[in-house]
Amino acid sequence: MLVSYRWLSEYVDLTGVTAAELADRITKSGIEVERVEALDRGMNGVVIGHVLECEPHPNADKLRKCLVDLGEGEPVQIICGAPNVAKGQKVAVAKVGAVLPGNFKIKRAKLRGEESNGMICSLQELGVETKVVPKEYADGIFVFPSDAPVGADALEWLGLHDEVLELSLTPNRADCLSMIGVAYEVAAILGREVKLPKAAVKETNENVHDYISVRVEAPEDNPLYAGRIVKNVRIGPSPLWMQARLMAAGIRPHNNVVDITNYILLEYGQPLHAFDYDRLGSQEIVVRRAKAGETIVTLDDVERKLTEDHLVITNGREPVALAGVMGGANSEVRDDTKTVFIEAAYFTSPVIRQAVKDHGLRSEASTRFEKGIDPARTKEALERAAALMAEYAGGEVVGGVVEASVWREEPVAVTVTLERINGVLGTAMSKEEVAVILSNLQFPFTEDNGTFTIDVPSRRRDIAIEEDIIEEVARLYGYDRLPATLPVAEAKPGGLTPHQAKRRRVRRYLEGAGLFQAITYSLTSPDKAARFALETAELVRLALPMSEERSVLRQSLIPHLLEAASYNRARQVENVALYEIGSVYLSKGEGVQPAEKERLAGVLTGLWHAHLWQGEKKAVDFYVAKGILDGLFDLFGLAARIEYKPAKRADLHPGRTAEIALDGKVIGFVGQLHPAVQKEYDLKETYVFELALADLLNAESEAIRYEPIPRFPSVVRDIALVVDEMVEAGALKQAIAEAGKPLVKDVSLFDVYQGERLPAGKKSLAFSLRFYDPERTLTDEEVTAVYERVLAAVEQQFGAVLRG
Amino acid sequence: MKERLYELKQEALRRIDEAKDVKALNDVRVAYLGKKGPITEVLRGMGALPPEERPKLGALANEVRAAIQQALEAKQAKLEQEEVERKLAAEAIDVTLPGRPVSLGNPHPLTRVIEEIEDLFIGMGYTVAEGPEVETDYYNFEALNLPKGHPARDMQDSFYITEEILLRTHTSPMQARTMEKHRGRGPVKIICPGKVYRRDTDDATHSHQFTQIEGLVVDRNIRMSDLKGTLREFARKLFGEGRDIRFRPSFFPFTEPSVEVDVSCFRCEGRGCGVCKGTGWIEILGAGMVHPNVLEMAGFDSKTYTGFAFGMGPERIAMLKYGIDDIRHFYQNDLRFLRQFLRV
Numbered sequence A: 001m002l003v004s005y006r007w008l009s010e011y012v013d014l015t016g017v018t019a020a021e022l023a024d025r026i027t028k029s030g031i032e033v034e035r036v037e038a039l040d041r042g043m044n045g046v047v048i049g050h051v052l053e054c055e056p057h058p059n060a061d062k063l064r065k066c067l068v069d070l071g072e073g074e075p076v077q078i079i080c081g082a083p084n085v086a087k088g089q090k091v092a093v094a095k096v097g098a099v100l101p102g103n104f105k106i107k108r109a110k111l112r113g114e115e116s117n118g119m120i121c122s123l124q125e126l127g128v129e130t131k132v133v134p135k136e137y138a139d140g141i142f143v144f145p146s147d148a149p150v151g152a153d154a155l156e157w158l159g160l161h162d163e164v165l166e167l168s169l170t171p172n173r174a175d176c177l178s179m180i181g182v183a184y185e186v187a188a189i190l191g192r193e194v195k196l197p198k199a200a201v202k203e204t205n206e207n208v209h210d211y212i213s214v215r216v217e218a219p220e221d222n223p224l225y226a227g228r229i230v231k232n233v234r235i236g237p238s239p240l241w242m243q244a245r246l247m248a249a250g251i252r253p254h255n256n257v258v259d260i261t262n263y264i265l266l267e268y269g270q271p272l273h274a275f276d277y278d279r280l281g282s283q284e285i286v287v288r289r290a291k292a293g294e295t296i297v298t299l300d301d302v303e304r305k306l307t308e309d310h311l312v313i314t315n316g317r318e319p320v321a322l323a324g325v326m327g328g329a330n331s332e333v334r335d336d337t338k339t340v341f342i343e344a345a346y347f348t349s350p351v352i353r354q355a356v357k358d359h360g361l362r363s364e365a366s367t368r369f370e371k372g373i374d375p376a377r378t379k380e381a382l383e384r385a386a387a388l389m390a391e392y393a394g395g396e397v398v399g400g401v402v403e404a405s406v407w408r409e410e411p412v413a414v415t416v417t418l419e420r421i422n423g424v425l426g427t428a429m430s431k432e433e434v435a436v437i438l439s440n441l442q443f444p445f446t447e448d449n450g451t452f453t454i455d456v457p458s459r460r461r462d463i464a465i466e467e468d469i470i471e472e473v474a475r476l477y478g479y480d481r482l483p484a485t486l487p488v489a490e491a492k493p494g495g496l497t498p499h500q501a502k503r504r505r506v507r508r509y510l511e512g513a514g515l516f517q518a519i520t521y522s523l524t525s526p527d528k529a530a531r532f533a534l535e536t537a538e539l540v541r542l543a544l545p546m547s548e549e550r551s552v553l554r555q556s557l558i559p560h561l562l563e564a565a566s567y568n569r570a571r572q573v574e575n576v577a578l579y580e581i582g583s584v585y586l587s588k589g590e591g592v593q594p595a596e597k598e599r600l601a602g603v604l605t606g607l608w609h610a611h612l613w614q615g616e617k618k619a620v621d622f623y624v625a626k627g628i629l630d631g632l633f634d635l636f637g638l639a640a641r642i643e644y645k646p647a648k649r650a651d652l653h654p655g656r657t658a659e660i661a662l663d664g665k666v667i668g669f670v671g672q673l674h675p676a677v678q679k680e681y682d683l684k685e686t687y688v689f690e691l692a693l694a695d696l697l698n699a700e701s702e703a704i705r706y707e708p709i710p711r712f713p714s715v716v717r718d719i720a721l722v723v724d725e726m727v728e729a730g731a732l733k734q735a736i737a738e739a740g741k742p743l744v745k746d747v748s749l750f751d752v753y754q755g756e757r758l759p760a761g762k763k764s765l766a767f768s769l770r771f772y773d774p775e776r777t778l779t780d781e782e783v784t785a786v787y788e789r790v791l792a793a794v795e796q797q798f799g800a801v802l803r804g
Numbered sequence B: 001m002k003e004r005l006y007e008l009k010q011e012a013l014r015r016i017d018e019a020k021d022v023k024a025l026n027d028v029r030v031a032y033l034g035k036k037g038p039i040t041e042v043l044r045g046m047g048a049l050p051p052e053e054r055p056k057l058g059a060l061a062n063e064v065r066a067a068i069q070q071a072l073e074a075k076q077a078k079l080e081q082e083e084v085e086r087k088l089a090a091e092a093i094d095v096t097l098p099g100r101p102v103s104l105g106n107p108h109p110l111t112r113v114i115e116e117i118e119d120l121f122i123g124m125g126y127t128v129a130e131g132p133e134v135e136t137d138y139y140n141f142e143a144l145n146l147p148k149g150h151p152a153r154d155m156q157d158s159f160y161i162t163e164e165i166l167l168r169t170h171t172s173p174m175q176a177r178t179m180e181k182h183r184g185r186g187p188v189k190i191i192c193p194g195k196v197y198r199r200d201t202d203d204a205t206h207s208h209q210f211t212q213i214e215g216l217v218v219d220r221n222i223r224m225s226d227l228k229g230t231l232r233e234f235a236r237k238l239f240g241e242g243r244d245i246r247f248r249p250s251f252f253p254f255t256e257p258s259v260e261v262d263v264s265c266f267r268c269e270g271r272g273c274g275v276c277k278g279t280g281w282i283e284i285l286g287a288g289m290v291h292p293n294v295l296e297m298a299g300f301d302s303k304t305y306t307g308f309a310f311g312m313g314p315e316r317i318a319m320l321k322y323g324i325d326d327i328r329h330f331y332q333n334d335l336r337f338l339r340q341f342l343r344v
C-alpha cells in the first residue's frame, strides 16, 4: 500500500510529525514501512507555462520551436521534441537553472541552431513512473487543464511536493489497504482523531428501481450488493488533484468516472465498478455462479472461459463482469457514456481467490476482496462515489439505492482482564494505561473492575479473541518497554537424546578422519532417485514440481555426493572426501507419509594423503574407505560383529565392492564406482559408501568393562601361509583366530604377496599371532602346540601350506 | 729426579692439551701412566736416593700421577662432549620444511551454527526434538492455526505430494507434534532444527531447501517478557556479550502477539554499516506467544497454559556471522568453501 503523506493528513492531523518520523512510528507499532519516497526528488524551477506560439523547427523535422509565457518577464523560446506539443497548451516548463531528477540541470542551449531557454517536460521527466502516466500523455508532454495558472509551481499542481510511505502489510492487516484504515492506525499511534470524508448525495426525484433491479443468486459468495444510477455524466479527465493522488498510489488515471471508483477504492478499501448503463443490455443485474462453458471478454480484451467456480455479474442473460476481479468489455464506460451504474458489493474471499488463480488476474480490487473488506463501509463508499460523480463528472444521481443483502453486521465483543494482559506480557500496566490505548484505537469498550469488554469495530476483522486485544495493547504500549525476564520453572536439565549424541560422535569421527560434511538436496530427478539405494520403494513424487531435476525425493545420498565431487573436480579440486548424513524417503503407499530413513554416505576420490617432499603419496583406494568405516565400527564397539562380504551391486565395480553386515544383517556397502559411472560423472577412481545410520546407532554394544593389564609377557609368532588366490584373507584370519582359541589373542595380517616367487594362482598371506595367558607365562612348548593346531586347521580348511 | 717428575708432568699436561681425539688421549694415558711409563721408571731409580728422601719422592710421583689422571679425565669429558656436539650438528635438519599433514575434515557451516545454537539452548534446559520432513497438511498448517483457504498460506508456497501431504515449509509442525506427546501437561521446552522446503527458484537469496530452528516453551505463567529475556540471552551468547535485541510487531498465524526480533549489529555496534543496511539492527528471528488455537488443538488448556515460540534460519545466521554472500554456497559443497570452517 502506497500512502501519500499529504492525502493522509486530510484524515489525521499530522502537524509536527514528518513523513520520516511517521514511518518510524508506524513501523515500531506493527506495520512495516518499507520506504519513504519524496516525489519531487530534489526538483525545483518547474513552472506552468503557456505555449503562445508553436511552429516547426526550421532545421529539424521532429522538433518544434515554441514561444512560452512563464508568467514572469518576456515569453521565452523553447525547442520541444514532443509530438503532442501545441499552441495554447498549459505545460510544465523546467526553466533555465532548474534541476530535474538525477541531478539533471537545465541550461540555456542551442538546438540545431535555435536557442532553447528551458524544457517542456513529460511526467516521466518529472520522475513519474510510465505505468501510471495517463495513456494520452505517455509518449509526450503532460498538458494541464486550461485554467491552470501560468507561472505557478507545476510540481505543486501535480501533487509532487509530497512523500509516499510504502507499507508492507501482513495478511491480517487488510484494514490498512485503505486511506481511512491507515488513518485509524496512525490516529491510534499518535493519539489523535480521525476525520472521515463526507458523502452528501443530492438525488433527483426519479426512482432507481425504474432503472434497474438486482438479484443475487449466490448470497454466500456475495452477501451484499448495492448500486446507484448516475445519469447525464460527461466523461472527461478527473480533477488534477485526484489524478495526482491516483498516480502517487500507483494507479493510472483514465477518466473521471473510472478515476472516482479507483479513488474510493483507495480511500475506503471498497472496490467499486462502473458499468455503462446503456450498454448493460437489460434493466436487471443477476449475480450468480458462471455456467460451465460460459465466456466473457474482460476489459483487457481477453476472452475468458468460465466454470462454476467463478462468480459473475450478469444482465440476466450473459456475464457483464467477472465479479470482484474485472469488468466486461461489453459494458465498459467509454467516452460517450451518459448513464453509469455504480456497483458496490461485498464478495467473499474464496470465490475471488479462485478466479484470480484460474485467470491469473490480480487487480487492486481482487486483492482487497481476497484479503477481506469491511462490508459495513460498502454503502458509505457508494454514497461517496455517487457524490463525487455528481461533482466531478457533472452527473445527476437518481433517487434511491438498489440493494440485495443477506449481510448483517454481527457485533464482536471481546473480554480481557488487566491481570491477563499483564500476565501474558510480563508487564505491570495500569487500568488507565490500557484504557488510553483502547481509546486511541477508537475501540468502544467498557471497564469493570479490571475487566475490559471491547466492542470490536467491523473494520478490524482481524480481532476476535483476547490475545488479539493483548497484541493491540502490547504493540501500542511499545515492545521496547517490555521487561526481559527468564521463565520461572522447575529446573530440568536439557540435552541430546542418545541417538543425537551418537550421531554427533559419528560426525566428529569422520571429520577427524579427514572427511568434510556435505549437505545436498533431498529433491532429485527420477532417474537418479533410487540409484545406489540400499533399499528402494516407490518414489515419492511432487504433485507440481518446479523442474524434472527436483521432482522426486531421493532414496540414496550418493548421486548428489557424486555431483558434488564432480563439481569440485571441474574446479580443479581433485582430492575430494565428503560425507553426508541425511534422510532418504521410501514411499509407504499413496496418501501416507513415506518412511524417512537416515543414511550416512561418503565419497572419496583423488589423493588420500600426500607429503610430497618426503616422497609420501597415497591415492584413495578401497582399503582407505574400508579403514574409515572400520574405525567407525570400532568407535561403536561393533568391529567384531561386522562382516564385509564381496558383493555385486549396480553401478559399482563388480570386483571391488563389499556389503557390510552387522550380526549377519546387511546395513550398508562400500565399493569403487563402476568405471562407466566414473566416466559419466567425469571422475577418476572414486569410492563410495552408504550405511543405514539407525542400524549403526541403535546396535546395542557392551558397556566398557576394565580388563586387567597383562601381567605376564605375551609371545608373538608369525605365520606365512600360501593359499589359492581365491581364498579370502578375512576367512583365513577368522579360521586362525578360531583354531588358536583361547591362547591366541590377536591375529593381524602384515603381508600379502603374489608374484613370480610363488606358483601361478597362489598367494601368500602372513599373519602375526600374539599368544597370551592372563594367569602365567607361556612355555615355548605350549605356544608351539597351539601354533601347530592352527596350521593344521588352515591346511585342512584352505589347503594352506607354510611358505618355505 | 724431582726435576724429572716435574718435567714429565709438564710434558704430559701439554700432550693432553694437544690431544685432538679420544685415541690420542689414550696414547698419552698409556705413555705416562702405563706400567712401563716414565714415572714408573723414575720410581725404579729411587733406590739411589737416601731413605728419608724416598717417601717424599713417592708422594711427589703420586701427585704427578693424580694431576695427569685428572687432566686426562677432564680432557676425556671435553672430547666426548665435543663428539656428541659434532654428531648432533651433523643431524641438524631444516625445521622450516613442512610437517607431515594430518588431514582433518570439518562440519558444514550450517551444522556448525545449528550445533552451537542447540548447545546454547541445551544449556538453558531445552531438549532437541526432530520430526518428519514429509509432513501432513494438518501438522504443517492446520494445527498451526492455518486452516485450508487461510490467506497466509499464500506466504509459503509449498511442495505438495498429495492434497494432504507435503514437504514441510517450516519446522513449526514439531510444535504441535511435541505438545501432543505431552498430553496437555507442561512444561514443554524444545528446540527443533531441521530441513524445510519451499517453492522458490534458487538464487543468491533463495533456496528451495534450507534449514530452520524452531523453539517452543509451554508452561503455566510463561510471559512475553520471558521470550524477550530468553532471546536476549541467546543473542548475547551467539553474537557477543554487548548485544541487545528489539521486538517489532509482526504477524504469524500461529503466534499472538507476534514479533520480529532484531539484534543490534555486531559489526558496527549499532552505529550503522553495510551489514545492518545502516539501521544498526539485524533481523534474525520471528517469534511470539503461542496462539491459543494452537495450544488448544494440541491438547493444552489455553487458560492455564501459555507459551512462546520462535524460529530462525541457520543460513541467515551463518551468512551474517561469516559474511557469506550467496545462499547457494551451502548446497554446492565446494571444498574451497567447506574448508573455510575448520577453525574452532
Ligand SMILES: [Zn+2]
Binding pocket: B265, B266, B267, B268, B269, B270, B271, B272, B273, B274, B275, B276, B277, B278, B280, B281
Ligand atoms: Zn551494522
